[in-house]
Amino acid sequence: MGGPMALNLLKSDHKVVAYDVMDAATKAIADAGAEIASTPSAVAQKASQIITMLPNSSHVEEVYMGKNGILESVQDGSILIDSSTIHPASSKKVAEAAAAKSAFYMDAPVSGGVGAAKAATLTFMVGGEKEPFEKAEKLLAHVGKNVVHCGAVGNGQAAKICNNMLLAISMIGVSEAMNLGMRLGLDSKVLAGIVNTSSGRCWSSDTYNPVPGVLEGVPSSNNYQGGFGTALMYKDLGLAQLAASDMNAQTPLGASAHQIYRMLCEKGYGSKDFSAIYKYLSESE
């Protein structure tokens, strides 16, 4: 994700200093003109607008607050845009540490996947104060299409995990309804057409239908390759459950969706698009 985003910044005439634990990951952007730094701290010395994209809370805390981390050298007034999808409580912790160093941390997780990263059409859900948000908005306009201010720090993560929990529930629901309808004798395109013009209408049905042959250009019509991986959806569903437990918020279907995506990972579907739940649900042996 970070690579395509850096490339889009270079293309829009920004000077880019980059760091990644994996040298291979930085090669492509080095070739395109980025300067490669040796640590996150070294990046912070040279850049006052920083975007991070990391897998987990522990990585984020390490890269910002650990040895040779961003906050060791961060310049006053820097805006720190963290596009990782992590626990909202983690974002708040890093934001506090950044504020103590006169820097402005914002959680800005994305939606859209690698395709949207390349095409600069990502959606960013941002949590942070007004002024830093406005600066971030300007910068992110070069790597995304939609930059939404969701409220205080942590609210970007909250918006993303709530949307993705609903998305998973929706995708499983469409898979169940399509499979049932088809077993009852309905043609898949006829049923999708009815749902899409009725109260069952949703993105999972009208834009990303999981049944092969209903829509072109979506993973279900390409053997579930590409898209948004099952393992990534499983990660997001886990973050939603942690947040729900913190808040004692009832999530009966969200908890079931989390279990279902865990099962898909355990049964070898981890690298397939998350719409492969349809394949799993509909196949009989």
Added chain:
Amino acid sequence: MGGPMALNLLKSDHKVVAYDVMDAATKAIADAGAEIASTPSAVAQKASQIITMLPNSSHVEEVYMGKNGILESVQDGSILIDSSTIHPASSKKVAEAAAAKSAFYMDAPVSGGVGAAKAATLTFMVGGEKEPFEKAEKLLAHVGKNVVHCGAVGNGQAAKICNNMLLAISMIGVSEAMNLGMRLGLDSKVLAGIVNTSSGRCWSSDTYNPVPGVLEGVPSSNNYQGGFGTALMYKDLGLAQLAASDMNAQTPLGASAHQIYRMLCEKGYGSKDFSAIYKYLSESE
């Protein structure tokens, strides 16, 4: 439902002969010019295009195939449009009996509720042969806005129960996501706005949001009055589960939705709009 439909037929210059077990139900349409018959059989003697709207499979089987039922006197070539929401297997049984009497039975369950019945904007999901469908389509154009041919007899029921199972899953999912997001600090309108322009987009969020204050003119902003009752959604979810069992179709979230709506009925929500699941899920005592 039948009353408003009959009134719309009278308004569009059709001659109407009607029957209902409850005299009170026929009074309004008698006043508007309909002739009242004493049995379903008497209706069949006078009308060769018949619309039925009944609560359950057993009522449908009684009214068509029972003593003094429609099929006792049905005229050859009659089209029989059954807008009840019942088990697909039941519709097929009545269709067979009708065919034996040279009449054409179609299942044509509706979507839209009492409001759409009055406004003649109902959606009909029809199962039956091509020619009878075309005749039904002409007639139903006066009581509805959308008349969809779903395939053979039984496919109308199938389409409806699949859509409504997905709708229930969707509504519960939106309720869970909104409640979680709001407890995490997100403003309800901001979150709904994000979902509605993201992959979580669905009718339950953008057209019928269950959170009070997000949309005007929907039951959630009117104390969950009116709309599509919880008890009716519970009925449809039960039909979906019966069909899924017949087909051994996996419906983990559909089965949970069925249990959730049963609980709502048991806890006194039966007459509230089905979006009241949000109220139930979000309230703490």
Added chain:
Amino acid sequence: MGGPMALNLLKSDHKVVAYDVMDAATKAIADAGAEIASTPSAVAQKASQIITMLPNSSHVEEVYMGKNGILESVQDGSILIDSSTIHPASSKKVAEAAAAKSAFYMDAPVSGGVGAAKAATLTFMVGGEKEPFEKAEKLLAHVGKNVVHCGAVGNGQAAKICNNMLLAISMIGVSEAMNLGMRLGLDSKVLAGIVNTSSGRCWSSDTYNPVPGVLEGVPSSNNYQGGFGTALMYKDLGLAQLAASDMNAQTPLGASAHQIYRMLCEKGYGSKDFSAIYKYLSESE
């Protein structure tokens, strides 16, 4: 099931007249001295104590109330012991028809499987009036070990499906707890030992543990062969759901268990012992 039961009746000096749709099924008992009749009605002419064992409600209704069925020729005062596992409402229907012919029908579904049928150690859960029950009790003592009067007709089915719904929930629960504990580092025998002397104690753990190697002589230690098949448990769970829907009884875990056993059938586990849910839950690919 019927075969071993008939053999045990012959062994205990009863005269047996038998009928089965499949000739092959009656060969073994014919060799052992039973008379083979050509229809259920023919059996009823010769026997005033009849035991039936059939797969579904429709079979039971056909065999008792259909053409050449038992009730066509049943002798006054006959006791009719139906050991099929079917919908309680179905049993009540047949009981009514039998009463109209002065015969006494009882539902008497069994527990124990083929092994207990051979060893004459079956448990019968009987619904019916006191006197017929007492006669049935005498007869069934030759084919079973436990004959319990559960109340009126239908209560035998009710007891069985309630016990089996709880059994399925229990077996899935033990599988989840054992898998989790073992992944956390607990030895399977140590964990089973703790559970069996704590509040988690249950038959599924102390008598039929689903983890290979914990107990000898149970299907889990024999590649899940034999025992009580997944497809049969799935059938019983479906009957429990139908009954729960009739009564609007909340069964969140029972409904999930039904979906889980449906999935096992769809994924090829139908002929394995129902404890194979452990294998399914614990395996990663």
Added chain:
Amino acid sequence: MGGPMALNLLKSDHKVVAYDVMDAATKAIADAGAEIASTPSAVAQKASQIITMLPNSSHVEEVYMGKNGILESVQDGSILIDSSTIHPASSKKVAEAAAAKSAFYMDAPVSGGVGAAKAATLTFMVGGEKEPFEKAEKLLAHVGKNVVHCGAVGNGQAAKICNNMLLAISMIGVSEAMNLGMRLGLDSKVLAGIVNTSSGRCWSSDTYNPVPGVLEGVPSSNNYQGGFGTALMYKDLGLAQLAASDMNAQTPLGASAHQIYRMLCEKGYGSKDFSAIYKYLSESE
């Protein structure tokens, strides 16, 4: 819990030095002869066998590893018995810190509640090395009846949360089965009797039945007062879900049980015995 345990140690002639954040909590044992220390560290200076009982991981980490904590002054070779129910990973962390100070930490969560604490009949599920376990076993014999070595540090927590997850699933299952059976017409004692001598047999049915009137001396026959509170079961179910997520262990019913107990807490049942799920499931409004 700690109070009754300390009293039993005093009764069995042990010298007791105690600390609690709440002075009121230590008054009763001070009156019975215990010496009250001012910090956990002060306790560690005087005692080389320490038992801790705290609500959460954060409390445990603070009391052992925080300022004025046990490890600040712990004597070489001390055995540290932590009877808190916390995340297994937390126990391992504290054990490591204790080992660095030549002390032996064991997780030893209990089963049995306040009643068993008073009667010295608690069950301890212990994780730790062999020699420290043998010393702990001797000491705990004065406050409990069952001291089980579950394996390495963390295994005590693992055993407890696995047992309690199974217990919750079991209790919900019994509640569903009893409610369904009673609605179908079965007498509650008759049904419990059948289950208890069949494959549905479990502690939740034969020792702690949730249906009022089936057993005497259990919370269901005392308006669900006393016993093991719903809020405490909810806590344990949350720990089970965290552990399952760490291990990617599939727990479909465990996750549902967690949601159900969350709902009970949200609906005001937190202080009632956990068997009150029967009351919730069976009541219609």
